[in-house]
Amino acid sequence: MTQSLALDHVTAHYGTTRVLEDLSIRIAAGELVSLLGASGCGKTTTLRLVAGFMTPTEGTIRLGERDLTRLPAHRRDIGLVFQNYALFPHLSVADNVGFGLRQRGVAPDERGRRVAAMLERVGLAALADRYPAALSGGQKQRVALARALVIEPQLLMFDEPLSNLDAKLRVDMRVEIRELQRANGATAVYVTHDQEEAFSISDRVAIMDAGRIVQLDTPETLYQRPNSEFVARFVGFENMIPLAVTRREAGVAIAEGAEGTRLALPEAEFGRVPDRFVLGARPAGLAVTDADAPLGIPATLGLRTYLGRAYQYQCRTPGGALVADGPLDRPLETGQAARLVPLAQQCCILPDAGRR
Amino acid sequence: MAAPRSPLDRTHPGLIAATAVVYLFLLGPLVIVFGAAFSNTTFLAFPPQGLSLRWFENAFANSAFRASFVTSMQVAFGGTGLALLLGVPAAYAMSRYRVQLPKALSVMFVLPILIPEIVAGFSMLRFLQVSLGLPVVAALLLGHALLVLPYTVRVIGASLAAFDFSAEEAAISLGSPPLKTFVTIVLPNIRSGVIAAFVLAFITSLNDVSISVFLTGPGVSTLPIQILSYVEQFFDPTVASVSVLLMVLTVAVMAAVERTLGLTTFTK
Structure with a gap:
């Protein structure tokens, strides 16, 4: 069941440094919203707050009816895809993908079926017994994608998932990510510093600077009618x-x-x-x-x-x-x-x- | 005309000579000990005259050697285990939270290496036995745990430096609680480091003299200390036999650990 995500007046600190300031955003069920900005703008912090690896100093985070603000990370039911893939080096491709189902107590034979179906969908059925070290970058990212999708999470989050891949593969993979997210119907947050990537696959894009959202709009609006010099420069004016x-x-x-x-x-x-x-x-x-x-x-x-x-x-x-x-x-x-x-x-x- | 050979050339005569000398000094003493252990004479002699196992029999018959061997094993396994129990979480915390933790912390864990062992041994005697009044075996255990702690922290820390902690976060996001994640995701990936730390710590503990000499007491001794006191009184080759046994045992422990835990079923 896919859910909407709402951050209300979220402020966050690293030690005494404020990294997010009174940030509010609502993402509709099934929508893909990108957080776009230079490094240090707070986009990854936002993702880590939602994932539960950080706790906000103020504000609330809600996923559908559930209040996530203080919920431990392992109980949030979020599929995460990392920049450096974050595969488990000691587990085979199939075991990597099946890990989340195992935590959910899914019986072995059903787990096997769902893992096989998911690997089929990302085109890795033939590599199920390989170990991550024997995969290319694109294959690793597909495994990471399958691992996040197979648990049918309420929310999918991507942290610069394509920045370690070469240019051609980046374009192919982002289309694939968008298709999988659409088919899955999951609400998605996509963090990137690549404007073209964000614009090409998002329903809406939030442009961030210094811990705030400067403009949140559809790619078309952002591209044609930026509301500030900062956003305008960002989109090529x-x-x-x-x-x-x-x-x-x-x-x-x-x-x-x-x-x-x-x-x-x-x-x-x-x-x-x-x-x-x-x-x-x-x-x-x-x-x-x-x-x-x-x-x-x-x-x-x-x-x-x-x-x-x-x-x-x-x-x-x-x-x-x-x-x-x-x-x-x-x-x-x-x-x-x-x-x-x-x-x-x-x-x-x-x-x-x-x-x- | 042939070009002058580079010192890095594998067949350079200087390199061959240096290698030979290193092997000579490494293996020479071992050859002498092995020879003496199997000799028939009543004093340490080389080359050995006659072949016999009588000094092995003598070693096994000596109850002091047997008792000190048991103590050594208890202390080496216990101390190493204790050091791992402390060292694994410490190393984990220091690489996971490297940015947040003060630098001085990692220096603190190397201190036992920096202090001369004699001084460390004496201060442990004062602290553990005189001040705290701990029994001999307990003091030995704690002393050896402290002695080998720096090795475990360092070796496991090096292994954790190569671990990508985002895999841990991935596991947590997939529903695995933090402690369970440490066991199922982090530990398997630093296994070789933990094994190396165990072997290094175990051997260091088993062979230690300078700490043990202070902490052993009446009726309780470790094998190296027992060998030391035996040599003070007797001059026969029993100590050589005991040394051979100790070496064989060390190699056996290393091989067993490597076999049971160290076989890598995956490529990394």
């Missing part, structure tokens, strides 16, 4: 351009910034533009146009790099360095003057968080 609206006419906001910067932003495309704001722009969101264009950000082109889909330019502007993509058919020279014009699809409007 490399350029932050502070602006102020000087005039509005016929649904177009005229905004000015650093010396000579003057932009026309149609509100039909950019959405509602506040009086003071920061324009976040991906490199592909700044079009490189002729220097004599009437509007745009005056820029001097610097180093040009070839990305396959475009040429990318390091630009010097009165407001600081910006990165912009230029067209492939017309490579431009270093030192050339140009104007940068924002494209709505690759830009976002961010609140001016009191900079300057």
